Amino acid sequence: QQVVSKDIWLFGYGSLMWKTGFDFEESRLALLEDHARRFWQGSEDHRGVPGAPGRVVTLVHAPGERCWGMAYRLHADQLDEILVSLDFREKGGYERELITMAFRTGEEVKGLTYFATSANPHYLGYSPDNEIARQIAGSHGPSGSNKEYILQLHHTLTDHAVQDEHVSTLAKLVQQLTEQQV
Numbered sequence: 129q130q131v132v133s134k135d136i137w138l139f140g141y142g143s144l145m146w147k148t149g150f151d152f153e154e155s156r157l158a159l160l161e162d163h164a165r166r167f168w169q170g171s172e173d174h175r176g177v178p179g180a181p182g183r184v185v186t187l188v189h190a191p192g193e194r195c196w197g198m199a200y201r202l203h204a205d206q207l208d209e210i211l212v213s214l215d216f217r218e219k220g221g222y223e224r225e226l227i228t229m230a231f232r233t234g235e236e237v238k239g240l241t242y243f244a245t246s247a248n249p250h251y252l253g254y255s256p257d258n259e260i261a262r263q264i265a266g267s268h269g270p271s272g273s274n275k276e277y278i279l280q281l282h283h284t285l286t287d288h289a290v291q292d293e294h295v296s297t298l299a300k301l302v303q304q305l306t307e308q309q310v
């Protein structure tokens with residue numbers, strides 16, 4: 129007899145890597161092919177305020193690159209409730225998207241991720257590193273400082289031995305800028 133599992137995998141590459149706030153059956157490091165993590169999304173509801181947005185990560189298409197993140201297997205029975213609360217948390221420009229992620233074993237699964245495309249009103253896009261770092265260093269919002277967001281992300285990636293040059297370069301610049309302010 130075939131057992132049909134309705135469990136769904138959710139891929140997190142930003143705050144969902146260190147701050148879940150939902151129950152899950154298991155978590156595994158996973159990657160998205162041809163995508164990169166970038167601090168290109170403005171945040172007016174978490175790490176900034178209206179008129180003074182912070183910067184948080186989104187995914188961009190990047191042929192040949194890989195974005196490592198954390199995949200969570202969500203129990204089918206809890207799915208609706210979890211997605212309602214995540215839709216609220218990610219309402220600042222993120223849409224749910226169906227993607228295919230791969231585990232370290234090479235095994236692939238379909239699942240969901242929250243993706244903020246360039247079409248959303250909070251999207252900021254590319255800026256030189258020193259400008260992004262300055263914006264992060266000076267931004268605060270209801271969820272805390274933007275500096276805490278990038279340092280948490282950087283530490284989480286490091287803990288999982290994931291190298292992400294964009295994040296580590298910016299984290300270093302933000303540290304330098306904020307040390308200068310003391």
Ligand code: SIN
Pocket residue numbers: 139140141142143144145184185186218242
């Ligand atoms: C995510 O974590 O996967 C989405 C972006 C964020 O909430 O930081």
